[in-house]
Amino acid sequence: MQKIPGTTPVLTDLTRFMFTTTGRDLGFAPYMAITLDPKDLGSHESGWTIRGKVQEDYFRWVNEFEAVHPDLGRVWGDFEKKVHADTEAAFRHFYAHHPPREWDYHDI
Numbered sequence: 001m002q003k004i005p006g007t008t009p010v011l012t013d014l015t016r017f018m019f020t021t022t023g024r025d026l027g028f029a030p031y032m033a034i035t036l037d038p039k040d041l042g043s044h045e046s047g048w049t050i051r052g053k054v055q056e057d058y059f060r061w062v063n064e065f066e067a068v069h070p071d072l073g074r075v076w077g078d079f080e081k082k083v084h085a086d087t088e089a090a091f092r093h094f095y096a097h098h099p100p101r102e103w104d105y106h107d108i
Contacts, residue, residue, distance in 0.1 A: 023079035035061035046097035
């Protein structure tokens, strides 16, 4: 499996690695908002159940979230800060099915 540039697995205990990345590491512009769509909250055919708090100011978005998949584990965080996953495979699957969107905070 190809490593995502700018990402690093972090040792969290003696038996398990945790995958960590940021929206900036994934190539999003540093001056833009990087958030999930509120439509991503809930349970999905992809297997992910996503929880988070909807922010609203003319526009609706989700910064901090937690997503759980019965087979792949957990992905959680904020794409503008850090996103963590139990494994890189979990992150890749989540990102493929529920990518963040990029928008300008100055638009609100």
